[in-house]
Amino acid sequence: MFQYSFMQNAFLISIFISILCPCIGIFLVLRRYSMIGDTLSHASLAGVTLGLLFGQSPVLGAFVFTSLCGALIEFLRGYFKKYTDLILAIVLSLSVGTAITLISSGRLHANADSFLFGSILTVTRLDMLMVLLLSAVSILLLVFLYHPMLYIAYDEEAARIAGVKVKLINYLFSILVASAISVSVRIVGVLVLSSMIALPVATALQLEKGFRLTLIFSIAFSIVDIMLGLFLSYYLNVAPGGFTALVSVAVLVLVLLGKKARAGLAARRVE
């Protein structure tokens, strides 16, 4: 399958996605913000349609619009302190409304459907460049902000007392989430993107390790999920995004069963 250039492109992008998504996902899951991934992946569809409308790169369109929506979520947090789920409903309405209006207008210069389900055939050279650039910048920023972000997720008040600029880092993090989503949307698709952000982390959390090891296991599960999803979807001739989501659920179930079996064995040994 690697004789095809589109498969080589898909493989390269998938490696970046499988590292980037859990790196962002672990902070989202631990801050109980998993659904932000879902909201922003819908925002990325609106960004894709805007990119197509103006004849620009859809990945760039997704990145700009999703970043703005991420910043909007952070801004609205000050107004809806007790109803944070409402913020997601507001941003979701704005995003889905924009996407549906633009798609139904018939003015787009290309078809946006491939972004809904994910496609490996439609990855262009410009998309590739955008993905590599955004991934590299995001991973560098994550390395640089690792400790402040860990502490904001773990104990925000302690982070503030230590002098961390919580608000600024929250805005930067919104841009990181937007970047990870824009990078992934081409291959994985809008509809199952949030699963790539949350599921490898959910699986790694079952191992009950410290933060660093949980992050490493999340990346490992993510690589397994995406690579298996990509290979199998190619041979089964189905959309890679949907199948990757199914693989990640299967891996989670396997880990849960393994954990239960191990606990059962330990209990038997005690008896």
Add this chain to the structure above:
Amino acid sequence: MIQAENVYFSYTGSPPYVLHDLNLDVRDGAYVSVVGENGSGKSTLMRLILRFLTPTSGAVRTRAKRIGYVPQKNDFSNSGFPITVYEALDSYRKLLKIKDRSVVTERLRQVGMADFSGALMGNLSGGQSQKILIARALMGEPDLLILDEPSAGVDVASQKEIYGFLKALNREKQITILSVEHNLDAAIANSTSIYHLVGGRGHLCSPRQYADEYLKAK
């Protein structure tokens, strides 16, 4: 170390006020326990000193170069977070830009938790977590230590250890301590003075005076 002058505070910015014309002067090296009924404004006062809140009117000032903060264990419910004791302290060391790594093990030894560095924070008992939170607060060698109910959710033996340790920090290292307390016996036994809040108004008294007032009221 801490001065509060004519402080009024309301969460909405208008009356009714949680704190009314509050004045407080905590001297360097003091151990002050803030006591009062639920809703008397203890936590609000603490949050004003920590600058998590700003007064509606009046001023709160601290001369502390570095503040150490120990949150209330019951409020700090992030027990499912996958983080080891070492990670929690080492990451905090990096936030404080302390280059010497050995500070982490030194602080763990100081609170008697050196053997727990690999344990998950969520697997510790109430007393053990409280000791780790104290070790973290001491990481930057603070001159002011603020604690929110240090004995909440902690067994009696650990309470004794924790208060003994705090008293030693105050007496031997001259660290100023401000502790929001529900444990009145501990407040009377350990503090150099007590700030008694009633309905958002407070007054400073000696532990002996407070004990007399408290016992009389009982």
